[in-house]
Amino acid sequence: MTLTNQELRDRFAPFISRRDADRHINIFWETQPSAFSEPGKQFIELSGGMPHTSFFPIESMSVNILTAPGSTDTINVPITHETPSSLALKHTLQYALSEGFQPLIDFVRAFVTRLGNVPQYDPSLWQCLIANGSCDSLFKIFQTCTDERSVVLVEELTFVPVISNILATGAKVVPLKLSMRDDDQGIDTTYMEDLLANWETGPYAAYDRPKFLYTIPTGQNPTGLTQSVDKRRKIYALAQKYDFVILEDDPYGYLKFPKFNHEKPMENPYISTEMTTEQYARDVLMTSYISMDTDGRVIRFETFSKIFAPGMRLSFVILNNFFYEKLLKFQEITTRQPTGISQQIVYSTIHAMAPTKNTDDVIEAWLHWIMKLACSYTDRRNVMLDALYNSEAYKRGLYSVVEPSAGMFIIVNVNVDEKRAPVIQQMDELIRVMDKHGVRAILGYKMAVDREFSKDHLNFFRLTYAYADNHEQLREAVTRLSDSVVEYLA
Secondary structure (H helix, E strand, O other): OOOOOOHHHHHHHOOOHHHOOOOOHHHHHHHOOOOOOOOOOOOOOOOOOOOOOHHHOOOOEEEEEEEEEOOEEEEEEEOOOOOOOOOOHHHHHOOOOOOOHHHHHHHHHHHHHOOOOOOOOOOHHEEEEEEEHHHHHHHHHHHHOOOOEEEEEEEEOOOOHHHHHHHHHOOOEEEEEEEEEEEEEEEEEEEHHHHHOOOOOOOOOOOOOOOOOEEOOOOOOOOOOOHHHHHHHHHHHHHHHHEEEEEEEEOOOOOOOOOOOOOOOOOOOOHHHHHHHHHHHOOOOHOHHHHHHHOOOOOEEEEEOOOOOHHHHHHHEEEEHHHHHHHHHHOOOOOOOOOOOHHHHHHHHHHOOOOOOOOOHHHHHHHHHHHHHHHHHHHHHHHHHHHHHHHHHHOOOOOOEEOOOOOEEEEEEEEEOOOOOOHHHHHHHHHHHHHOOOOOOOEEEHEEEEOOHHHHHHHHHEEOOOOOOOHHHHHHHHHHHHHHHHHOOO
């Protein structure tokens, strides 16, 4: 069936919160000036409360761009009030449209199209909305779509600040079991299907049926797990059958790893196979939920935080026209617009990496940078796993390791003795021993949506290999972790 804008409105109007239904945007300015066609005369603007560009304290900027992660070689990019002409400083320092600057929108749309991360329905029915980071856009989505009637399905272990945003709207969260087997990573679809099929007689019978699933499908935070393509297809089919929207949060999707080789722990196929961008896009990157979407029920969140810099606070959302209009209106009265300077720097940096201004060349150059990052993260993943498997605590059977398939995190399950003390108490005591040894990790139980529901998964630490200065520091960190566990449990 061919979708239309009216069908999108009819289908997804029930997914909008009472709060948003009562929200009316009062605009006092004309978005398009009346026709003015007197030759030789300039249109004079007296309406907008915008400072003249001569009042901006920044006259120009010079950005030095690394040619590769960790490199000392740079490319210099001058940015002035007039250059680059497609996105000059006089525009990025000024008030601007809430959806973001068109050149950046055009680029991200071309980029996701190149990778196939776009819906299967008519391209005129979906948009890319620039936002101030995925946390910002997720907050806006929940404010727009959820209220006290709403139920949101979430992975039992997750990025819990999102849970705070959901609960703040009055909505309920329902955890889904995670499978941590190497051959069955991510949401337990058997549990999920049974829960949905028997909702009215199950543990959440007092709740309305869920309207949303929030998931981090690739390199899941905190587990590092990645849902298979078959699993994603099953979950999308459940979304169609039980009529819920999938919120696909994919900050780690481009940091995808080859399987760890225990015989050759430092093996890195990004290097050894001389991987091309075509191979990376076709063979390494996962098929996204948005690419399966035929009826507008996937909203995909991408960010520049993990592949550019988190301080930019810059991201984008791929969504159907109905949700786009709702989110854009909310953006107009909250953050007003994505940060202009961040858009400027990201856009200028990506284009400076390319040999020409041709869009295909720019996309290719950006993919090369992302692949170099994924390669560097693979090296770090390998170093940490090798150190963990060779540590004294591992050899003594004091902890086990869940190997990540993407992202920034490894989880280590500590084999605590439940007869000794409650698990959470032991993990709290252990982290104080780690403090004494000069190493810190995230307590896994703090990332559980419902600690009783996840009582069998509270004994882990989330470790990151992203922030250490070098490989030697990663190995030293694992030694300190191991020493701490041995001291506490031995």
